[in-house]
Amino acid sequence: MIQHAPPTTHSDRQSRLPLITISIPVLDEADNLDALYERLYCLAETMAGRCTLEFLFSDNHSNDLTWTKLSQLASKDCRVRAIRFSKNVGFQRSILANFMHARGDAVMQIDADLQDPPELLVVFFDLWRSGHRVVYGIRRARAEGAAINLFRRLGYWTIDKLSEHPIPRDAGDFRLIDRAVLDALTRMNVPSPYLRGMIAGLGFEQIGVPYKRAPRTLGQSKFNLARIAELGLAALINHSVVPLRLASFVGAAVLLISIVGGLYFVIEKIVQPDYPRGFARVYVLLLFGIGLNACLLGIIGEYLLRTYRILRGEPLAIVEEALNFRRDEVRL
Structure with missing residues (x-):
């Protein structure tokens, strides 16, 4: 069962550099972790003096060496924090459960496959500091087949047209959200979340940043047409009557x-x-x-x-193990 991380106060934020949590859900991504950590490490060096980073992983009960590799990274870098769920709870639920353990003044969500460049935090961070509470990436190009690209575009168009509130098209889960948005999001009781729609429906100042999505080089994608259709169904049911x-x-x-x-x-x-x-x-x-x-x-x-x-009222996720967490931050 999960607990919320203690929120930071306004005085805390004024007295130190802002803390940015990089939230990374993983499922059988052992092959990508070394390259991902290297880029996150370089990103932290680039952002030094402007903010501090923590790298928060949520392992959706991987069957490969993902948790072993996370344990190795956490043992040598205290900025690496990780939780492992007792079972696979699904992609969207794993992201939301990870958000509930984030300590940052803002949280940037990325995938472990490096298709979304973590270096875009530099741009996201500037827009966040200028007053935007949500900064999301807009996929201008993606290395996928024409059929699945058309399927996605039709899906995004349909969801946007039928939703009770506008949902950005061609925007995935690659985004940075402010602590105020995060707190509102984690108070919502949604057992089958569709985070893009939930965040869009909260309001606040939001802005999109176009970027080119890179192809996956290692590992296997967890999203096929059936999973994409299931996610689209959740979007329609959750955000449209x-x-x-x-x-x-x-x-x-x-x-x-x-x-x-x-x-x-x-x-x-x-x-x-x-x-x-x-x-x-x-x-x-x-x-x-x-x-x-x-x-x-x-x-x-x-x-x-x-x-x-x-x-x-079943729990969103049950944490089986945790790395670099205090005992009072998570219940195992």
């Missing part, structure tokens, strides 16, 4: 069409007594109605499932 209202509108429209169709067949039968019986039509309409009802019930069920999970 359009699907729920659509179920009502479609149901009413089908009912109206059925009434009109029924009157048409009655009149046709009166005008032409020898009008053939349309068994095929009946079967088609019957199957259509059954399929439509199942689809609409599925939409309603997605909303009920999220309500059930909130009422069930």
Whole structure:
């Protein structure tokens, strides 16, 4: 079960350099950790005198040597802090659980595969200091196939159009958020979070920074079309009531069409007594109605499932092990 890290006070921030937490969720990323740490180390040298950094990893119960490598890094650098969950809780939940352990005045979220350049913190930091509470990266180019790029673009467009509030398009989880945003975010009880939408919905001053996303060089991507579709579904259900209202509108429209169709067949039968019986039509309409009802019930069920999970109140994540944490900062 997780606990929030103690927040810093205004006087604390005035008396020292700001602390920036680099939040990195990992799952079977042992091959990337050495290169990632080297770039983070160089980034800390670059930002010396402007801020201090801590590197906060959340291991989503990896099956490779990820936790072993994190232990080695943490033993030689106290800025490396890490938590390991008792099971794989999913990508978005692992990020949110990691946020709850961050001590920084701001948190920058990056992936371990180095597709998002950590060096962009220099730009993010300046924009944050100028008053922007959220600074997010906008992917202008990404090394993926045309089909999956088109799938992503259509998904982002659909989510943005149907959401109750604007959600930046072509923006992933690569961002820097202020402590005020972080505190508001971690108070929200969302068992199936979609962080892009949650952060966008909080308001505050937000700005995007275009960048070119690099290709993955080591390890395997954890996101296939099925996982992307699952994330998109979470975005729609969490941040839009359009699907729920659509179920009502479609149901009413089908009912109206059925009434009109029924009157048409009655009149046709009166005008032409020898009008053939349309068994095929009946079967088609019957199957259509059954399929439509199942689809609409599925939409309603997605909303009920999220309500059930909130009422069930299970922990967001359970921390199994921790590195460079005090005993009172996390419950094992």
